Amino acid sequence: MIGAGGSPFMYLEFGDIVIYFSPYTLSLFLLALVFTVLVIASRPERQLDIAFGADAYTTKEISLPEMRFRRFMAIACGLASMGAMVTGDVFDFCLFTSLVGICNVGIVAAVRSRHVQNAAYQYGLVALAGTVPLFGGAAIVAATTGTLSLIELSKTVLPAAPAVAKGFLVLGVMGEGMAPFYAAKAEMFRAPGAPYVIMCSLSSLLIFLRVIEVVLQM
Amino acid sequence: MIPYLLFATFFGLLLLGIHRKLIARIQRRPGPPIWQEILHALKFSFKSTWIPATASEVLFVSVVLIAIGIWTAAFFVLITGGSLLIIFAIYMLHKIVEHGFGLSSGSPYGKFGGVRSVISAASEIPLFVSVSAVAIFTGSLQISDIIAYQAEAGPLLFTIPLAAVALYLVILSKFPSSPFAIVESKEIVSGYKTEHFGVWRAGLEICNGLKSYVLLLTFTMVFIGSLPFLGILLTMLLLVASIAFVCALCPMLSPFDSVTIQTIITGIMLIYVMYLGVFG
Numbered sequence: 001m002i003g004a005g006g007s008p009f010m011y012l013e014f015g016d017i018v019i020y021f022s023p024y025t026l027s028l029f030l031l032a033l034v035f036t037v038l039v040i041a042s043r044p045e046r047q048l049d050i051a052f053g054a055d056a057y058t059t060k061e062i063s064l065p066e067m068r069f070r071r072f073m074a075i076a077c078g079l080a081s082m083g084a085m086v087t088g089d090v091f092d093f094c095l096f097t098s099l100v101g102i103c104n105v106g107i108v109a110a111v112r113s114r115h116v117q118n119a120a121y122q123y124g125l126v127a128l129a130g131t132v133p134l135f136g137g138a139a140i141v142a143a144t145t146g147t148l149s150l151i152e153l154s155k156t157v158l159p160a161a162p163a164v165a166k167g168f169l170v171l172g173v174m175g176e177g178m179a180p181f182y183a184a185k186a187e188m189f190r191a192p193g194a195p196y197v198i199m200c201s202l203s204s205l206l207i208f209l210r211v212i213e214v215v216l217q218m
Numbered sequence: 219m220i221p222y223l224l225f226a227t228f229f230g231l232l233l234l235g236i237h238r239k240l241i242a243r244i245q246r247r248p249g250p251p252i253w254q255e256i257l258h259a260l261k262f263s264f265k266s267t268w269i270p271a272t273a274s275e276v277l278f279v280s281v282v283l284i285a286i287g288i289w290t291a292a293f294f295v296l297i298t299g300g301s302l303l304i305i306f307a308i309y310m311l312h313k314i315v316e317h318g319f320g321l322s323s324g325s326p327y328g329k330f331g332g333v334r335s336v337i338s339a340a341s342e343i344p345l346f347v348s349v350s351a352v353a354i355f356t357g358s359l360q361i362s363d364i365i366a367y368q369a370e371a372g373p374l375l376f377t378i379p380l381a382a383v384a385l386y387l388v389i390l391s392k393f394p395s396s397p398f399a400i401v402e403s404k405e406i407v408s409g410y411k412t413e414h415f416g417v418w419r420a421g422l423e424i425c426n427g428l429k430s431y432v433l434l435l436t437f438t439m440v441f442i443g444s445l446p447f448l449g450i451l452l453t454m455l456l457l458v459a460s461i462a463f464v465c466a467l468c469p470m471l472s473p474f475d476s477v478t479i480q481t482i483i484t485g486i487m488l489i490y491v492m493y494l495g496v497f498g
Contacts, residue, residue, distance in 0.1 A: 006301045006360075024304055027291065031311060034284065042276040045324040059272060059324070194321035195277045201336060202314050209307045212346070216303075216353070 008151075011088075018088040018151055024213055028085040028206050035202050036078030038195050039071060047192035066110045074196040077103035081203040085210055090138045090148040093214060094172070097134060100203045101127035101176045107196050130175020137168030141218065153218045161218035173211040176204055219294070223428075226293055226435075229451070230427030231255040233434070233458045234394065240462035241395055259423035267416025272324030281318030282414070282421035288312065289428040296435055299362030305436055306349050309388070310342050312429065316401055319422070320410030331409030334473055335401045338391075338480065344384035347487035351381035352440060354494050361439055368443030375441040380490045382441045386457075387483060389433045393461050397468040400476045434458070 006023035013019075021029070044067060046059045077100055084096035105124045108116050141161045142148050153161060235252040242249020251257075269275050292308040295301065313335055320332025353359050355378060356367040368374055375382045391398035402409035411422055434454040438445065442453060471479065 006304070023295075024301055024307065027304055028307060031288075031314075034280075035314075038277055038280055042274045045274040045277070045322055046272040047324050047326075047329065192324075194274050195318070198277075198314065198317050198321060201317055205310050205314060209310060212306075213303065216359075 011151075016149070017092065018149065019086045020088045020151065021086060025086050025210070028209055029082055032078055032081040032085055032202070032206055035195065035199065036075060036082065039074045039078060039199060042195050044070075044196060045192065045194045069110045070107055070196045073103050073106035073109075074199040077107060077199045077203050081199075081206050084207055088150045090141055090150060090153075090169075090214065090218075093210070094131075094134050094138045094169075097173060097176055097207050097211075098127075098131050100207060101130070104176075104200045104203065107200055111192070127176050130172045132172070133168040133175070134172025137165045137172060140165035140168065145218075150214060150217050166215040166218060169211055169215060173207050176207060219297075222297070223290065223293060226431040227424055227427045228256060230429070230431035230434075231259055231423065233430055233454060234426065236455070237393060237458050237462045237465070238395075240459060241466040244463060244466035255423065255427065259420050259427070262415070262420035262423060263417055265416045265419075267418065270323050270325070270413055273413070274322045274324075277318060277322040278414075279418070281315055281322060282418050282425075284318065285312075285315040285425040286421055286428070288315070289425055289432055292432045293428060296361060296432060296439065299360060299365070302349055302352065302359045302361055302364065302436075302440065305361075305432070306345055309345060309433070312392075313342070315425075316410045319414060320401075323413035325413045327407040327412040328410055330406040331401045331412070334406075335410060337473060337477055338398065338400060342388070343484040344480075344487050345388045347484070347491050348381045348384040348388070348440075350491045351378045351384075351494055354491070364440055365444050373442045378494065380487065382437070384483075384487045385437055385441070389437060389457070390461050390464060391480070392429065392433065393465060395465040395470070396461070397464070397471045398476050398480065399470060400473045403470055430458075 008020040008022040008025075010021040011018055080096045080099040080103060084093055084100065087093050087096065101124075104127070105120050108120045111117070138148060141153070144162055144165065145153060145160075147153060232253060232255070234255040235250070238254060239249045239252045269278050288308050288311055292305055295304045295308075316335040317332045320328040320330075320335065322328075349359065352364060352374065355374065356364050358364065358367075364374070371377070390396050393399070394402070400409075402411060406412070411419065414422055431454075434457050435450065437457060438450050438453045445453065
């Protein structure tokens with residue numbers, strides 16, 4: 001389906017790698033950009049924990065080195081998400097998606113909480129497994145159509161990408177944190193320090209939204 | 219466009235007020251006046267406003283503007299006949315708004331709302347199923363094309379009724395007091411919006427009004443097609459009445475039950491779309 005997210009109105013060519021902006025990809029790109037700017041500009045929240053059974057609560061402070069590391073990973077996650085939103089190449093999309101998975105683990109890696117670390121480890125395993133169908137799907141697309149360019153793939157002169165390749169791409173992206181593989185991500189959300197943890201969720205949603213357009217394009 | 223945007227916001231708030239009133243009458247309570255949600259939005263606009271000491275200040279404020287911004291964008295996409303995929307994207311990104319509201323304050327209640335918002339991610343998949351079914355039948359995701367298709371072939375409501383049910387369930391899950399409204403249930407105070415008061419809450423009310431209008435208008439345009447303006451408003455009113463009946467008669471589910479039921483619905487809808495793809 002050509003122009004599933006509206007007709008592209010701007011192309012940026014970097015050799016044979018083409019980035020394109022359609023109303024859909026631009027909307028997603030702008031949202032990733034807005035949240036990345038928020039990550040840069042915001043100080044993290046200080047999460048309150050209620051001590052049940054007592055009239056008390058505690059505040060979780062985030063140390064400066066931890067904040068710096070998590071902010072760096074959140075910015076990297078935002079940049080990878082932005083790349084995945086506008087790229088016109090299936091392989092690059094897979095690459096950015098994998099990078100998002102790595103950054104998501106990195107965002108909570110510095111948190112000193114056993115639950116959060118366990119969740120991040122489990123999420124990392126699922127995301128790692130998700131890269132197999134993800135790159136497998138891209139490989140099948142290249143093998144059957146001879147190109148990985150979404151602009152070329154959207155033209156009807158090429159043979160259509162097989163449904164199994166599309167399914168693999170969606171499955172790979174779901175492994176990066178969508179239902180039903182998101183249980184670990186909910187636990188990661190227990191980590192203090194918004195807006196950094198929000199990037200974990202935002203990046204997964206954005207990538208899921210983009211892969212829908214990618215498979216409709218092929 | 220701006221007057222229509224204002225009308226949409228206030229009419230959406232009025233629909234939410236009617237929703238509350240109907241629930242109350244079904245449960246044999248007097249209930250608030252139907253313009254209560256409009257009064258809420260106005261009242262909060264003039265109440266004292268603060269940012270909690272534990273909050274991430276920039277995010278705490280920005281998320282209100284983002285919430286209004288994304289639904290305003292959805293409204294313009296809808297009335298200009300743009301891509302249904304963008305509406306779908308904005309609906310899904312509303313979840314990020316819920317996360318932002320919940321996590322930015324540092325409050326445990328907001329945090330629980332945010333975490334529940336993450337675990338209820340299965341509720342978005344029926345929307346994807348609905349969009350897929352529409353794409354299979356009409357061959358386009360442009361709302362203008364979908365309306366033109368229905369002008370020739372009749373309303374999609376009768377052609378792909380289960381897809382309409384999927385979108386109906388998505389709208390239901392976003393209405394207050396719905397069985398699936400676990401993100402703002404009372405055991406966690408007000409969930410993700412607990413700490414947003416004053417003008418921030420007024421912004422959230424405006425967002426809710428606009429969101430309700432956009433979602434109901436999307437249903438009308440995508441599954442019924444072109445109607446006169448009064449017909450659209452009447453259809454939206456009927457949808458709200460039916461949602462109010464469901465909300466009044468069904469208890470709010472526990473988070474586990476809510477996610478389980480949504481996942482089962484998602485499975486059924488995926489099988490339906492696969493059936494449509496093969497035999498449709």
